[in-house]
Amino acid sequence: MKLAIVPSYTGNDEAPPALHPLPPIGEVPKLEQWAAESAAYGKAMETLCEFLLHSAKTVEQKSQGLNVTFLALAAGAKSQGEQIQKIVSAGSELVVDDERFSIQDFLNVFSQTLTNLMEKIVFISEMSVRMAYYLDEATTHLGALESFVQKINKINKETNLLALNATIEAARFGEEGKGFGVVAGEVKSVSQSIQTLTFDMNSHIGAVASSLRGSYEVTQKLATTDMSEQILARERLDRMLLGLIEQNRHFSTVMQGAIDDSNKISQNISQAVIGMQFQDRNSQEIGNVVNVLRKLGEHLNAVPSIEEDEVVLRRMIEAIGGQFSLSELRKIFLSKMLGKDVAKDVAKEEGNASSSGAKNDEAIELF
Amino acid sequence: MDMRINTGQGRCEIFFSGKFTFADNAAFKEVLALVENPEIRSFVLDFAQVEFIDSSVLGMLMILRNEGGNHGQSVTIRGAQGQVDKVMRLSQFDTKFTMI
Numbered sequence: 474m475k476l477a478i479v480p481s482y483t484g485n486d487e488a489p490p491a492l493h494p495l496p497p498i499g500e501v502p503k504l505e506q507w508a509a510e511s512a513a514y515g516k517a518m519e520t521l522c523e524f525l526l527h528s529a530k531t532v533e534q535k536s537q538g539l540n541v542t543f544l545a546l547a548a549g550a551k552s553q554g555e556q557i558q559k560i561v562s563a564g565s566e567l568v569v570d571d572e573r574f575s576i577q578d579f580l581n582v583f584s585q586t587l588t589n590l591m592e593k594i595v596f597i598s599e600m601s602v603r604m605a606y607y608l609d610e611a612t613t614h615l616g617a618l619e620s621f622v623q624k625i626n627k628i629n630k631e632t633n634l635l636a637l638n639a640t641i642e643a644a645r646f647g648e649e650g651k652g653f654g655v656v657a658g659e660v661k662s663v664s665q666s667i668q669t670l671t672f673d674m675n676s677h678i679g680a681v682a683s684s685l686r687g688s689y690e691v692t693q694k695l696a697t698t699d700m701s702e703q704i705l706a707r708e709r710l711d712r713m714l715l716g717l718i719e720q721n722r723h724f725s726t727v728m729q730g731a732i733d734d735s736n737k738i739s740q741n742i743s744q745a746v747i748g749m750q751f752q753d754r755n756s757q758e759i760g761n762v763v764n765v766l767r768k769l770g771e772h773l774n775a776v777p778s779i780e781e782d783e784v785v786l787r788r789m790i791e792a793i794g795g796q797f798s799l800s801e802l803r804k805i806f807l808s809k810m811l812g813k814d815v816a817k818d819v820a821k822e823e824g825n826a827s828s829s830g831a832k833n834d835e836a837i838e839l840f
Numbered sequence: 841m842d843m844r845i846n847t848g849q850g851r852c853e854i855f856f857s858g859k860f861t862f863a864d865n866a867a868f869k870e871v872l873a874l875v876e877n878p879e880i881r882s883f884v885l886d887f888a889q890v891e892f893i894d895s896s897v898l899g900m901l902m903i904l905r906n907e908g909g910n911h912g913q914s915v916t917i918r919g920a921q922g923q924v925d926k927v928m929r930l931s932q933f934d935t936k937f938t939m940i
Contacts, residue, residue, distance in 0.1 A: 588932070591930060591931050591932060592932070594895060594898075594931070595895075595898050595899070595902060595931050596902075597899075598895045598896050598897075598898045598899030598900075598902070599898075599899040599900075599902040599903055599906075600899070601896065601899060602862075602865060602896055602899040602900050602903060603899075603903060605862075605865060606865070606869065606872075609866075693862075696862045696865070696896045696899070697861075697862045697863075697894075697896065698895070699861070699862075699894035699895050699896070700894075700895035701893065701894050701895050701923070701927045704895065704926075704927050704930045704931055705923070705926055705927060705930065707930045708926065708930060
C-alpha cells in the first residue's frame with residue numbers, strides 16, 4: 474500500500490496543505506489510507522486536549538488577576554468618593570473656637586456687624602456736629618464775657634479816678650472833709666478789690682478761651698473726618714460676599730457631580746466583576762468538550778494500523794503540526810509528539826524556508 | 841453748597857445744590873432754627889442737585905430729624921441720586937426718613 478507522502482510545512486502564509494491531495498475524479502480513498510490517518514489523529518488527540526485545558530487554565534488565572542485589579546479599583550473609587558464628600562463638608566462649614574458656622578451664619582454675622590458700624594458712624598457724625606454747634610455758642614458767649622470784663626475794667630478805672638478826685642476835694646475841706654476823705658478811701662479800696670477780681674476773671678476767661686479753642690480744633694477734626702467712602706465700601710463688601718456664596722453653591726454642585734461619577738464607577742466595576750464569572754462556565758464547557766475529544770481519541774486509537782511505519786507516522790504528525798499557525802504552539806506539539814530532538818530538526822527545516830513567512834508568523838503571535 | 845428755602849402752607853422746602861460738607865454746617869444752622877417756627881409742620885429736603893455729601897451731613901440731617909421730632913415735624917428727603925443716594929441708603933436712611 475502506498476501512502477501519500479506529505480511535504481513539511483514550509484512556513485509561508487498560504488493555507489496549510491490538505492493531508493493528502495484531492496483525489497482525481499473517479500478515485501475513492503482507500504479505507505486503509507483513512508485508517509492510517511485516523512490513527513495519527515488519535516495519537517495527537519491527548520496533546521490537543523492538553524492545549525485546550527491549558528487555555529482554560531490561562532483564562533481562569535487571568536480572570537482572577539483581573540478580579541483582584543477590579544476590587545482594587547472599586548476600593549479606590551469608594552475612597553475617592555469619601556474624600557470628595559469630606560471636601561464638600563469642609564467647604565460649607567467653618568469651625569471657630571469649637572463652634573460650627575455655615576457660610577450663611579458668616580454672612581449674617583458679617584452683615585449685622587457692618588449695619589451696626591454704619592449706625593455708629595451716623596451717631597458719631599450727629600454728636601460731632603452737635604458739639605461743633607455748642608462750641609460755636611460757647612465761643613460767642615465767651616466773646617460777650619470778655620467784653621463785659623473789659624467794660625468792668627473801664628468803669629473801675631473811672632471809679633478809681635473819682636475816688637482820687639474825692640480824696641483831693643476832701644483834703645481841700647480840711648477837718649470837715651475828713652469823713653468824706655474816709656469814704657473816698659473806702660471807694661478806692663473797693664475799686665482795687667474789683668480790679669484784682671477782674672484780673673482773676675480775665676485769667677480764667679483766658680484759660681476757658683484756650684480750652685474752647687482746643688476743643689473746637691478737635692471737634693473740627695472729628696466732624697470733618699469723612700466716612701462716606703467707608704460707607705460706600707459696604708456695597709462692594711456685600712457684593713463680594715454674595716459672590717462667595719454663589720461660588721460655594723456652584724462648588725458644591727460640581728463636587729456632588731464628582732461624587733455621583735465615583736458611585737457610577739463603583740457600579741460599573743461591580744458589573745465587570747460579575748461579568749468575569751463567565752470564566753467558570755468557560756472552564757466547565759471546555760472540560761466537557763475535552764472529555765468527548767478524549768473519547769474520540771480512544772475511538773481513533775482503536776483502529777488497528779496495518780503498518781506502523783515510523784517515517785510515515787512522523788510525516789503525518791508533521792502535517793497535523795503544519796495546521797498550527799502559531800509557531801510556538803506547533804513546536805510544543807511536535808516536541809510532545811515526536812520528542813524534543815526530532816522537533817528541533819523540524820524547526821531547522823522550517824528555518825530554511827523564506828524569512829518573510831517566518832516574520833508574518835511572529836506578527837500574528839504578537840497580536 | 842447753595843441753599844434755597846421756600847415756606848408755605850405749613851411746609852418748608854429746602855433746595856440744596858453743589859457739594860455738601862462739614863464746611864456748610866453754619867448754613868445748615870439756619871434750617872435748624874426753622875424748627876422753632878410753630879407754623880412749619882413738615883420739611884422737604886431736595887437733594888436732586890447735590891453731587892456729593894460727606895458723613896457729617898448725615899449727622900446734620902439726624903439732628904434735624906430729632907429736633908423736628910421733638911416739635912412734631914416730619915422730615916422727607918427727596919431726589920437723592922448717585923453718591924448721595926448710595927451713602928444714605930447704606931446708612932439705612934430709608935428706614936429713618938421718608939425718602940422719595
